[in-house]
Amino acid sequence: MIFIHIGKTGGMSCTNYLLNNLAGPVYSVHQEATQEAARLGLTHINCHSSLTRHCTLERGLDFIKELTGRVLADFDRVTAVFRHPVTLEHSFYEHLKKPHVQERRKADQALLDLANGDFLTFVRESGYHRPGLAQQDFVTIDGSIPDCVTIVKFEQLADEFPLAVSPFLKSSGTTDFPHNNKSNYQSPLTDLITPDVLEAVYEKHAFLFDNKFYDLEDF
Numbered sequence: 001m002i003f004i005h006i007g008k009t010g011g012m013s014c015t016n017y018l019l020n021n022l023a024g025p026v027y028s029v030h031q032e033a034t035q036e037a038a039r040l041g042l043t044h045i046n047c048h049s050s051l052t053r054h055c056t057l058e059r060g061l062d063f064i065k066e067l068t069g070r071v072l073a074d075f076d077r078v079t080a081v082f083r084h085p086v087t088l089e090h091s092f093y094e095h096l097k098k099p100h101v102q103e104r105r106k107a108d109q110a111l112l113d114l115a116n117g118d119f120l121t122f123v124r125e126s127g128y129h130r131p132g133l134a135q136q137d138f139v140t141i142d143g144s145i146p147d148c149v150t151i152v153k154f155e156q157l158a159d160e161f162p163l164a165v166s167p168f169l170k171s172s173g174t175t176d177f178p179h180n181n182k183s184n185y186q187s188p189l190t191d192l193i194t195p196d197v198l199e200a201v202y203e204k205h206a207f208l209f210d211n212k213f214y215d216l217e218d219f
Helices: 011-021 033-039 057-068 085-095 099-104 109-115 119-125 154-168 195-204 206-210
Strands: 002-004 027-029 046-048 078-082 149-153
Touching: 002 011, 002 057, 011 033, 011 154, 027 033, 027 057, 033 046, 078 154, 085 119, 085 195, 109 119, 119 195, 149 154, 195 206
Parallel strands: 002 078, 027 046, 078 149
Antiparallel strands: none
């Protein structure tokens, strides 16, 4: 199986769960893969730093082919997590207010300024967590989501994710899915939602709504 980590969708918890529980061989491919495996006390992980943590399926497949010769048809499942676009936008908005994030992203002052402004303008002008890539762009090939892709909903993550990857886990000794902490945000989402905000979210994430992954007001 392949796991694709889309930003702000609980991917760190998913990665932790997979690294601890997947049957081998296990590959972790992102810039901090070696440090992450060491922090978890895992010595059996094949770590590579060639890709960004938030990598698309298309780019990931290029890397896999270069490394192993395998192609998409050689995999039984690709798993990724989608999150309701309203709460995704809110999470990104609040994430950018954190001091350590502002320090790390200080070269992108325009984005930080948006996060310190009103929510509607942020939705309209901030772009995506990874610039240029909406959630569906991480798992599409030639504009379509392949049949082997399983989408887990962030809203039911702790229940759905272990089920989605269960065929690929070790036969015994698996650990529980990590507790998914909820952040305390400066601006509660209910205080920020207006008809204009919902319209802006729809325009930005129309694919997920038009393809029935989510209903606009069901968040």
